[in-house]
Amino acid sequence: MNDSTKAQSNWRNGITTLIVIALLPLGLHVLTQQPVEPVFGGDSNRHVMTSVFFRDFLTDADFTDPKGYAERYYEQYPALGLLIWPPLFHGVCGVMMCFLGTSVSVARLLVALSLVSSAWCVYRFTHRIADKQLAMLTTIVFATMPIIFQYGRDVMLEMPAMALILLSVDQFDLWSMTHRPRNLYLAALSASLAALTRFDAAVLLPFYATVLVFRGGWTSLLNRHTVIAVSASLCITGPVYLLIAKEMGKLHVQQATESVGGSIDGSVNGFMAFKNLWFYPSSMGEQTGWIVSAVAVLGLILVLRASDKKKYATLLGLVIATYITFTPLAEQRARHGIYWLPSVAFFAAFATDAVARFLSRTRGWSPLLTTAGAYAALLSTTATAAMYEPTYRVVGYREAAEFVLEHTEPGDAVFFDGWWDGNFTYFMRHLDPTRSRRVLRGDRILYDFTCIPTTNFESFAESDSEMLKLITDAAPRYVVLEYPQFYMHIEKAEQLRRLVHSCPAQFEPVTTVSVDCSIRQFCQFELQIFRFHPAPADPLPEQMQVSDSAAANNP
Secondary structure: OOHHHHHHHHHHHHHHHHHHHHHHHHHHHHHHOOOOOOOOOOHHHHHHHHHHHHHHHHHHOOOOOHHHHHHHHHHHOOOOOEOOEOOHHHHHHHHHHHHHOOOHHHHHHHHHHHHHHHHHHHHHHHHOOOOHHHHHHHHHHHHOOHHHHHHOOOOOOHHHHHHHHHHHHHHHHHHHHHOOHHHHHHHHHHHHHHHOOOHHHHHHHHHHHHHHHHHOOHHHHOOHHHHHHHHHHHHHHHHHHHHHHHHHHHHHHHHHHOOOOOOOOOOOOOOOOHHHHHHHHHOHHHHHOHHHHHHHHHHHHHHHHOOOHHHHHHHHHHHHHHHHHHOOOOOOOHHHHHHHHHHHHHHHHHHHHHHHHHHHHHHOOOHHHHHHHHHHHHHHHHHHHHHOOOOOOEEOHHHHHHHHHHOOOOOOEEEEEOOOHHHHHHHHHHOOOOOOOEEEEHHHHOEEOOOOOOOOOEEOOOOHHHHHHHHHHHOOOEEEEEEOOOOOOOHHHHHHHHHHHHOOOOEEEEEEEEOEEOOOOOOOOEEEEEEEOOOOOOOOOHHHHHHHHHHHHOO
């Protein structure tokens, strides 16, 4: 076989393998997908709206004053994540939206492609360690792990960051074995792009160091290629990170050292807290399911007993780097530790294969049937766990936005108060190509806080009359409320709801939209829509007068 024919054969085999390893996870996604609005915590709709912002920015081509454009855009659609996250995902998604429209499906497509890219990278560097069958098993186990499956279908940054981080891992793995400059450059470029997608790319620095500890080759870094690669990375990421540090640096430091998102277990979060030491190992059950976690521990033991640990340097490096990067941080979430899951998937597959070989050897069972049965058992475990992973299905905000758009005129403003204001804001933009309405947020006009109400809470109105005046000054045509509050009760928001319900002359009830929410820990709620009349038709209700009097006596 000549070189040309061999290259074509390798290319065809590669494409076939890619199709096979992508088929199962994408098929499971299709089977379990339901109509759903962009709600996954509070971040998902921000990612979508920030992508829409980039689409509109590119379409309007207002490049003379980008900061002013962003500020004006935020005043109209206050649901952006600019400088909260690095901008690469939103920028790429915005470019796609220029051609495919502002649908959330565009963002989901980009996330799905990131899942396939991640799986392909896992296959590449595990195939350099093991045979094709074991590499494919590892890849499919990885792609169907519950947390990977979940973040592969919701608009979050974990999977796009994972794709770029694993691309850098793959290329650095090649470089550490071959020392080809092109692999070093590709590793540096993909690392830079990962850093422009999510701050989690910091995991790559200890990963590089760990691989070099296992394999040696530190002296290979002492050349002009390393200098060029590092310099290029700094030029790509430096300006963006300097801007983020200038505008949002204090917030990001607070997130890392004390967490603005609160604690999961109720105890105080802190940088280098003692409880952090076991958080990520104990979260493996949530990430992969307990059966896979237990099998992976066995696989890790077998790998550590191997005489040639250099062979597994990449996998061990991912585990060590993930642990030492995220364990010290105050912000403890299972999703931050997903970057060791390619290694966990390999350890589980490696142990499964070892057990199958042991059984066939000691029991005289058919090696083919035993291996096939063991592989099927492992795959069914992860696939079943993935299919039963709860779907964050929320439907209703689109209907509310459609009603408001139908009953307002260009130039009107709409006041919204609730946790998923970004979801409502997205539909106000998506369903209004003319961008002729404006959204007002209760947590910007009446009160404010950072991430959760217990962090940096600030009130702008104490009495009911002060609250009514702020709303009147904002001049909304309609007021939309989530009712009742379903997540983290905010007393100031509850005061607003009491005010609205006690003043039908100012807040005329118009309609109610039921929200279909599959998140079981939340109570059932609805979106109440009121037409706002700024001129009071009646004297202040008695309870508002009482509220004003109490506010005056307790300044």
